[in-house]
Amino acid sequence: MSEKLFDVYGRYYDLLYQDKDYAAEAGYIDALLKRYGIAGSDLLEFGSGTGKHGRLLAERGYKVIGIERSAEMVAKAAPADGFVCQQGDIRAVSLGRTFNAVISLFHVISYQTGNSDVQGVFSRAAEHLLPGGLFLFDVWYSPAVYAQKPEVRVKRLLDDDLEVTRIAEPVSWPNENRIDVNYTIHALQKSNGQFSTLSESHPMRHFSIPELDLLAEAAGFERLRAEEFLSGAEPGEQTWGVCFVLRRI
Ligand SMILES: C[S@@+](CC[C@H](N)C(=O)[O-])C[C@H]1O[C@@H](n2cnc3c(N)ncnc32)[C@H](O)[C@@H]1O
Incomplete structure (x- = not known):
């Protein structure tokens, strides 16, 4: 971890x-x-x-x-x-x-x-x-994880200064009872036009x-x-x- x-x-x-x-x-x-x-x-x-x-x-x-x-x-x-x-x-x-x-x-x-x-x-x-x-x-x-199977999901969010798109891509490890959810986050800061892309993997x-x-x-x-x-x-x-x-x- x-x-x-x-x-x-x-x-x-x-x-x-x-x-x-x-x-x-x-x-x-x-x-x-x-x-x-x-x-x-x-x-x-x-x-x-x-x-x-x-x-x-x-x-x-x-x-x-x-x-x-x-x-x-x-x-x-x-x-x-x-x-x-x-x-x-x-x-x-x-x-x-x-x-x-x-x-x-x-x-x-x-x-x-x-x-x-x-x-x-x-x-x-x-x-x-x-x-x-x-x-x-x-x-x-x-x-539920076995029956539904995790899927790729995209979430878009806004506040006064940020526009954020989060992509969640799951990778399944069935023999370890584990899903690695690989997040990519694209964030635009509207006040200064700065754009960043970040990634983080969450093993669950x-x-x-x-x-x-x-x-x-x-x-x-x-x-x-x-x-x-x-x-x-x-x-x-x-x-x-x-x-x-x-x-x-
Ligand atoms: C999905 S978030 C939930 C946060 C909060 N409970 C909520 O409901 O919004 C999971 C949280 O667990 C924390 N966490 C995971 N493993 C931990 C550990 N071993 N010790 C302390 N915090 C941990 C993470 O840093 C993260 O903040």
């Missing part, structure tokens, strides 16, 4: 995901946490990105500390009342305290492509929870439920839920993003 991942992509991250409904997602996470008795408590967020979920959850009364590896993303993650973010690697982080829940949203766990990467993150989550604490995350779901692992159950059990967790992210529906071949809720035993 490259340490520089997101340092290019991160420059355009909020523009690329301007249509993502972070408010609805924060509402969904809040409802799931409340279902298991965790309301307005201390959250550790793994891979907090530009801080959007963290700030929205802070508005809902949680105290959130984000851990994010990319310096570019950390620089864009403005602190707010109840939300701070620090640079770190979630495979190795050790804050020396516990939280009520660890959350990790928008496929952060799928960026952990090797077994030792996932095992490291699950162990770090367990170390930051007391028995009964929750670990909540979403991943790419293997049955997809998971099955029994595979994650084994990893969870080995790290001292039991699974409470596996459901479609946001809808709560039962996962199937059409479910690209599955949300897991684990409880520390």
Whole structure:
């Protein structure tokens, strides 16, 4: 996993995901946490990105500390009342305290492509929870990846000063449960006419439920839920993003 991942992509991250409904997602996470008795408590967020979920959850009364590896993303993650973010690697982080829940949203766990990467993150989550604490995350779901097959996608976005075209070209590694998404970004800065082309490859692992159950059990967790992210529906071949809720035993 490259340490520089997101340092290019991160420059355009909020523009690329301007249509993502972070408010609805924060509402969904809040409802799931409340279902298991965790309301307005201390959250550790793994891979907090530009801080959007963290700030929205802070508005809902949680105290959130984000851990994010990319310096570019950390620089864009403005602190707010109840939300701070620090640079770190979630495979190795050790804050020396516990939280009520660890959350990790928008496929952060799928960026952990090797077994030792996932095992490291699950162990770090367990170390930051007391028995009964929750670990909540979403991943790419293997049955949907096999059934739908990733395709080349082009996305065009605009703001006051930027015109961005992102091309996503997937390369599949079926024996490794991995898709490398090769991004090319063409960006035009309208104010000065500067045009740049950048590229970054994002290796993404997809998971099955029994595979994650084994990893969870080995790290001292039991699974409470596996459901479609946001809808709560039962996962199937059409479910690209599955949300897991684990409880520390
Ligand atoms: C798709 S982004 C999601 C960001 C944010 N959670 C959101 O929902 O917008 C994935 C993030 O995970 C971070 N990440 C991936 N692996 C990481 C690791 N081992 N340690 C810390 N951050 C990591 C990346 O740098 C990136 O910011």
